Amino acid sequence: MGVPIDPHLLDDLEWRGLIAHSTDLDALREAFSEGSIKFYVGFDPTAPSLHMGHLVQILTARRLQNAGHTPYALVGGATGMIGDPKEAGERTLNTLDTVKDWVERVRGQIEPFLSFEGPNAATMVNNYDWTASLSTIDFLRDIGKHFPVNRMLARDVVKSRLEAGISYTEFSYVLLQSMDFLNLHRDYGVTLQFGGSDQWGNLTAGVELIRRADGGKAHAIATPLMTRADGTKYGKTEGGALWLDPELMSPYAFYQFWLNVEDEKIGELLRVFTFLAREEIEALEAQTAEKPFLRAGQKALAEHVTALVHGAEETERIKAASAALFGGGDLSALSTPTLAAALREAGAITVAPGLGIVDLLVESGLVKSKGDARRTISEGGAYLNNVRVEDPDLVPGEADLIGGSWLVLRRGKKSFTGIEVK
């Protein structure tokens, strides 16, 4: 209906490595070519914020919308009450209030990435709306009848849990997600669902339910799980997940994460997490291969992803802060406003004069206890104004204050905290 469709969408997704699994790709290609199709991707509120893994889905949704297709972004007000089974073990159930709160936060994080105007405007849906009032009898008869338990038991996640145990609640999760797809298919004509590759079982179950229940035809694609070069999960390095919420992870730390990505992953991450064109990405990859020490790929990646999530203005401030803090040894060469701005970006606290170095380290949050502070100092990992601290009894004085009031405390190579003394 007048929406220009990008005919190269599927090729682009494949080139970016975004299709880890799929149902019949040729059929999907045909569906894409016939006009704006309606697709959905779901997000369960299992935490107060989405993280890097969800960002893959969000950006993929945007790619599809940019190509002319119509997004339905689903937040799992119902499925979030249940929790999908994961290998690690049974989840702890959250209260309805918690889930409702998280639903709103998650919704707010998704919305900026999609367009809610025009002929292929996005729609937000919440599966709580059609699940909460569903009767058990209807659910068991209309949905449950289509799910052979022998097939459900054969799924990898379930199999891996049979020893340790899995509740009926989590075992049933796949029915709810499949029902979502069925309902969106019926009510809106949604014909494609995508999600992370760990969702593949849930995705295909939905496709199958649509076929069994309605004789309908639907598609599913799964995006790959992002891992580090050694195959381990991301997010362990910075002591937690890579949150999109600036309250949970400062934009500065977010930017630093991308800047520190391994060389081998640059191409992959640029393809998945940026909207840069193929030629630009290939040029950056070549640069990274030839002159890795310039870190051109990392810089571009960090800049683009941070701008997508936290905005261009914030990204500029972060870049300036990073340049100041990592620029060289002599911090006093910077102007005080520049330094202060950089430190506020990286994280800063205010303290009264007279505190010793051990207390300052604890106050700054760089270490978690005084013992940790002493240990760090004895290991040579504590720096005041870029000079290694040797004496744990050191008390910074007037002469140490940069611009009359600032101290720069650093732990290790990368963790800075600004301290304003007044």
Next chain:
RNA sequence: GGCAGGUUGCCCGAGCGGCCAAUGGGAGCGGACUGUAAAUCCGUCGGAGUAUUCCUUCGCAGGUUCGAAUCCUGCACCUGCCA
């Protein structure tokens, strides 16, 4: 309902009366090497204290003992086998 086994630090997993804040691996943290990379090597890894010191910790609550993560009793939860 019966029988058997289990519950240890962020995770996995030893310990089975004192030498245990508790072996080992992973993760984390620091150092060296580098490029704010990877790999590697070294160190570190409950809290307070600059000391051979104290406090809290081995599912929960009691008990035995000079002394327990280790033995006993009860409770909770998990797993397996049998009904």
